[in-house]
Amino acid sequence: MDRIGIIDLGSNSVRLVIIDIKENGAHHQIENLKESVRLRSGTDAEGFLTEEGINSAAEMLSLFVRFCHARNVKQIIAVATAAVRRAPNRAALINRIAQDTGVTIQVLSSEEEAYLGYIGLVNSVTESFGLMADLGGGALKLVGFKERLNQNTTTLDFGSVSLMEKYGLQDRPSPDSLRALEAFLDETFSRITWLPNYPRLMGLGGSFRSLARVYRHHVNYVPDVTHGIHIPAEAVEEIYTMLSRMDLKQRRQIPGLEQDRADLSVTGFGIIHHLLKATGGKELMVSASSLRDGLFYKHTYPRDPILFSVLTHHIHNLIDYHNLDENHLRRVSNLAVILFDQLAPLHNLGSHERRLLLIAGLLHELGAVISVENIEKHTLYAVLNSPLLGLSQRERVSAAYLAASHDGLIQTNVKNYVENGPIKEEDIISIQKLAPLLQIAHSLDRSRTGVVTSLQANLTPEVCELRVFGTQKRDLEIRDARRRAEMFQEVYGVELRIVQG
Numbered sequence: 001m002d003r004i005g006i007i008d009l010g011s012n013s014v015r016l017v018i019i020d021i022k023e024n025g026a027h028h029q030i031e032n033l034k035e036s037v038r039l040r041s042g043t044d045a046e047g048f049l050t051e052e053g054i055n056s057a058a059e060m061l062s063l064f065v066r067f068c069h070a071r072n073v074k075q076i077i078a079v080a081t082a083a084v085r086r087a088p089n090r091a092a093l094i095n096r097i098a099q100d101t102g103v104t105i106q107v108l109s110s111e112e113e114a115y116l117g118y119i120g121l122v123n124s125v126t127e128s129f130g131l132m133a134d135l136g137g138g139a140l141k142l143v144g145f146k147e148r149l150n151q152n153t154t155t156l157d158f159g160s161v162s163l164m165e166k167y168g169l170q171d172r173p174s175p176d177s178l179r180a181l182e183a184f185l186d187e188t189f190s191r192i193t194w195l196p197n198y199p200r201l202m203g204l205g206g207s208f209r210s211l212a213r214v215y216r217h218h219v220n221y222v223p224d225v226t227h228g229i230h231i232p233a234e235a236v237e238e239i240y241t242m243l244s245r246m247d248l249k250q251r252r253q254i255p256g257l258e259q260d261r262a263d264l265s266v267t268g269f270g271i272i273h274h275l276l277k278a279t280g281g282k283e284l285m286v287s288a289s290s291l292r293d294g295l296f297y298k299h300t301y302p303r304d305p306i307l308f309s310v311l312t313h314h315i316h317n318l319i320d321y322h323n324l325d326e327n328h329l330r331r332v333s334n335l336a337v338i339l340f341d342q343l344a345p346l347h348n349l350g351s352h353e354r355r356l357l358l359i360a361g362l363l364h365e366l367g368a369v370i371s372v373e374n375i376e377k378h379t380l381y382a383v384l385n386s387p388l389l390g391l392s393q394r395e396r397v398s399a400a401y402l403a404a405s406h407d408g409l410i411q412t413n414v415k416n417y418v419e420n421g422p423i424k425e426e427d428i429i430s431i432q433k434l435a436p437l438l439q440i441a442h443s444l445d446r447s448r449t450g451v452v453t454s455l456q457a458n459l460t461p462e463v464c465e466l467r468v469f470g471t472q473k474r475d476l477e478i479r480d481a482r483r484r485a486e487m488f489q490e491v492y493g494v495e496l497r498i499v500q501g
Contacts, residue, residue: 004299005073006292007064008500009057009105011039011083011137012161012199012206012264012456017292018071029387032072035060035271038137038161039083049087055376058096065101077295078105081113082138082159105316108153110332114141116294117204122148124227124289124389131198133275134291135205135268140275144198148306152194160207160268170263173249181270183396185292189278199281201497204290207268210399212286213256214315222421224383227288228393230422233276236284240269305403311390315362318386330446332406333361335455336441340434342394342457343464346492347433356395356436360402361441363388367404380404380412394422398431405435406442409487435486440498443481444468452477456501464494 003019007014018031037057049057057467061078068076075148078097085107086088094105108116110417115132121143129149134141138159144152163184164170167177189195203211212226215235244250244266249264261268297305307313319326336357340347347353367378367385375484383400391399397417404410409432444452451472458465468478478498 001302002075002486003071003073004296005068005071005076006293006295007103007105007451008063008290008295009037009061009078009079009080009084011139011159013037013137014057014060014064015290015292016067017296018068018073018264019296019446020321021171022318022321025300026317027296028317030320030337031067032332033064033067035063035374040430042086045085048089049084049093054093054096057093058100058496061097061103061105062100065103075300075439076103077294078103079291080107081291082110082136082157085109086138093111096338097450102114106158108376110139112375113139113291114143114153114155115150116291116298117141117154117289118143118145118150118294119204119305120289120291120293121204121287123293123305123310123313124287125202125285126199126310126390126392127202129198129286130200130202130285130431131279133201133203133205133208133272135159135203135207135271137264140191140271142195144194154189154192159270160264163265163271163410164264164267166464167267169267170248172264173233173244177243178266178270181267181411182274185271185274186278188259189275192278195275195278196280199279201276201279201283202287203272203283204287207264207272207287208284209288210257210261210265211236211239211269211272211284213258215252217255220361220420221398222416222496223393223397225384225393226286227389228391228396229286230393231284233284236269236273236276239361240266240273243269285495293310309390311359314389315408318366318388319362322366324365324368325448327450328445329362329365331450331452332438332441333358333365334441335452336438338363338455339435339437339440339457342455343437344466346494347437349430349433353430353434356398356402356467357437359395359399359439360406360434363399364403364406364438364442376404376407377412378405380410392422394427397421397423398427402431402434405431406438408439409435433491436484436491439487440466440481443484444474444477446477446480454501459494462494464496466496466498467501468498474500 005018007016012035016033021027036066119134129146132143136159140156145226212229215231292457335379367375370378451470454469456467481498
């Protein structure tokens with residue numbers, strides 16, 4: 001087992017993540033810590049880091065390094081971004097940290113910072129085309145990508161902290177200050193001629209995550225998951241306008257808005273709103289990835305840090321890290337898909353639902369990492385909340401309910417995800433149609449020995465005869481699968497007969 005710590009000293013905060021990496025390469029984040037340092041504010045008029053700023057950053061880094069040692073971290077990767085990069089006396093901070101902790105901080109160039117954020121993003125989303133915006137306290141990194149490949153990159157020399165201070169937006173903004181900020185943003189973004197080529201905006205960083213939390217509370221959105229949430233452009237503008245009319249005390253009462261980001265919120269949300277307008281996009285997608293993810297992938301896969309298949313990687317990572325029975329999961333998933341293909345005239349579903357069934361088959365026992373008692377309930381929770389990247393939130397919720405239904409249909413609170421979340425009524429119908437197929441497939445590998453090798457479904461208007469083939473005795477599997485006949489008939493209106501092939 002390898003254990004690494006990644007420290008990111010930004011303009012607004014310092015963050016630490018600790019990641020376990022098993023011998024088989026499976027990885028899992030076990031710590032995620034953040035402390036505000038406002039290093040950008042700890043500079044003088046010439047951009048030099050003040051003694052107070054250096055002391056504050058050095059003390060926090062020392063604390064994080066000691067924490068890493070206490071958690072038996074074997075390697076620490078530490079980087080600094082815009083605030084340190086721009087400081088003429090950055091060597092004083094770097095040397096102080098090295099002297100106090102023995103850790104050497106790498107100061108990232110603006111290009112390196114943008115590249116690492118881009119790697120983190122494309123390794124966590126299914127989208128192959130879009131605009132990455134990584135907004136920090138002192139810089140805004142923009143990367144336009146197509147076919148997951150970087151096409152355009154620029155770094156703007158401002159962020160949520162620097163513009164907050166420049167325009168005096170900490171408390172209630174004056175109309176003149178807001179107009180000046182908005183004019184500056186519109187003029188700046190208009191000079192980046194390639195922005196309208198990427199109307200699909202994907203945001204990284206604290207301001208984007210904060211906006212997502214405020215939006216979730218604002219509309220009672222479920223699930224309570226930031227990564228992959230889509231926020232309409234109108235909602236971004238509404239939230240920005242609402243907060244820009246409040247003073248700091250009022251903003252601190254806004255549900256979902258963290259206390260230590262309330263002063264930054266108007267500036268951060270204003271940058272996001274005007275960037276979205278500049279792209280012409282109709283919505284914003286928020287990602288929970290970061291340059292720390294980029295650093296992890298670069299460390300783990302130095303030759304080519306961009307994953308070939310995001311979803312495949314993260315599903316297999318969950319299976320491998322939690323030592324789930326991969327052979328059983330694959331057999332169930334394959335059998336379910338075979339049933340899906342052979343019963344196409346019954347269900348009339350398409351490739352989207354087929355993919356959903358395959359995914360649910362691989363994840364249907366994820367709840368075992370919590371307990372095999374009430375595994376269905378735990379599977380629903382685990383799929384909704386695990387670091388399962390590469391799925392849209394609509395796919396995640398649908399897959400969670402389908403995977404949880406591998407022994408009986410689970411519909412607890414599903415209507416709430418229709419009324420306040422990403423799924424639609426037709427998704428519930430699809431889950432109801434797919435659940436019997438997953439249940440039969442699960443039964444046909446009940447002994448986990450792979451005795452069932454193939455299936456043949458023969459359909460008549462009244463009967464579905466399912467012939468089960470294998471090289472070994474399979475009475476247990478057939479007996480268990482026959483328990484599914486009642487639900488199958490309820491859903492499809494035909495009798496299910498399961499016989500030896």
